[in-house]
Amino acid sequence: MPTGVHTHAVKIPSRAESCYSVRVGSGLLGELVPELRAGGNASRLFVVTDSNVQRAGHLATLVDATALSSFVIEPAGEAAKTLRTVEAIVSVLERERYGRDTMIIALGGGVVGDVAGFAAAIFKRGVPCVQVPTTTVAQADSAIGGKVGVDSELSKNAYGAFSHPAAVYIDVATLATLDDRHYRAGLVESVKHAFIADASYLDYLEAHLDEVLARDSAALTELALRNCAIKGDVVFRDPEEANLRRVLNFGHTIGHAVESASGYALHHGEAVAIGMVGACRIGERLGVTAPAVARRATALLEHLGMPLCLPPEISNDLLLDLMTRDKKARGGTPRFVLIEAIGRVHCPDGLYAVKVPADVLAATLGDLRGR
Structure with a gap:
């Protein structure tokens, strides 16, 4: 060892195992914000959703009585699953002076869950995210498991992180507004599980x-x-x-x-x-x-x-x-x-x-x- 160089082992505690609840039922959406606020885990809530969910009325059900700020991805779909969308979300959070006391609510399908979850994972080095999936594919698969990310020009999920949600709320009533093609396609993940x-x-x-x-x-x-x-x-x-x-x-x-x-x-x-x-x-x-x-x-x-x-x-x-x-x-x-x-x-x-x-x-x- 060169003269004057000393080695000191710094022990960093490993990350505590992520455990979170998954609530399943019908009509959960209207109870969500009061329940999160009662939990006291964050002083400011911020919703990320997309134009499809907004048109279906689910955003209004969630925020009308609570005056929450939101970011609506427009147009909805896989093309929005990019770093540019994540940067836009972070810019809004910064402009409105959100801090580490923020909790992000991902209200939507797999793209919303991925984009919002990835934004939460990197904003201020990580803030909690609650997944509220509104599609068959998200309720079956993407909302659970803590994998979030966005696509590059060359491949899917090129940028991503393992970041478990604070909680998952599966309201099967939200599937009533999903168009038939999306509804049927999302059921393939259930078939896969079987x-x-x-x-x-x-x-x-x-x-x-x-x-x-x-x-x-x-x-x-x-x-x-x-x-x-x-x-x-x-x-x-x-x-x-x-x-x-x-x-x-x-x-x-x-x-x-x-x-x-x-x-x-x-x-x-x-x-x-x-x-x-x-x-x-x-x-x-x-x-x-x-x-x-x-x-x-x-x-x-x-x-x-x-x-x-x-x-x-x-x-x-x-x-x-x-x-x-x-x-x-x-x-x-x-x-x-x-x-x-x-x-x-x-x-x-x-x-x-x-x-x-x-x-x-x-x-x-x-x-x-x-x-």
Whole structure:
């Protein structure tokens, strides 16, 4: 050791494990602000939402009697999931002199939850965020788990953080105003949960899908509870996606690539549906996935009205390039989550995301083009 240089170990306490409540019910929105204020966790509340939620009347339900400040993302949609939107939110917070006593309420779908959650994670080095998902995809998946982020010009979720919400409020009544295409596409994440973790949940979805499509409150509450249990268990065991949590990406390697390549003309769930069928085909070719798995996946996704073939205008070269940028990729090689049986994910050598031979992937993309 050079003369005059001393080493001193500074011990920093590890982050306390994040625990938060998830409330599920119908009509929770009107009770939210008084409940948060009574909790005393923040002196100033700030709402981030989008124009779709505003038009549906949910923002008014939340803030009319409380005079909360809000930021409305306009236009709504994946194109707003950028650093520019996050910067705009932070600018408003700074202009209105919000500080570390701020709590951000993310009222909306997956884009709102990601953007608001990421803004909360970086504003003043982190302020609490309450997730209030109003879409099927957000209620099933993105609002729970603490992953927030925005897209770059090249890939989805290129900028992000692990930042758990202070609480999650799932009000199934908000789904009544969601348009049919978004509603159906978001249900794909529920199907995904059943395939990776719970055969009985898949049985429930197959038996009660008509009630779910009719937006029956009891059926939607059951879905929310099952989704929370499945995702909550996975996140608890692997909060920062070291390995196990990758099972939640079943269908997402191809799915994210298709979604990006379409310019987000395809909704997330629509693209993931194609990706799930693709993952089943890969598994069949490798002798990993039982043929019955793909048959049940295809039947249920068709019942939801999901596309199951690749758009003809999207080239394989573009998809392969995008897959090499996927967050599961290692050394520029994409990784896939494969299913052995309903409720059981393939895990060779203890790994839940695996490499796939190039010829198998190419043949599978051919399958997804109907040839």
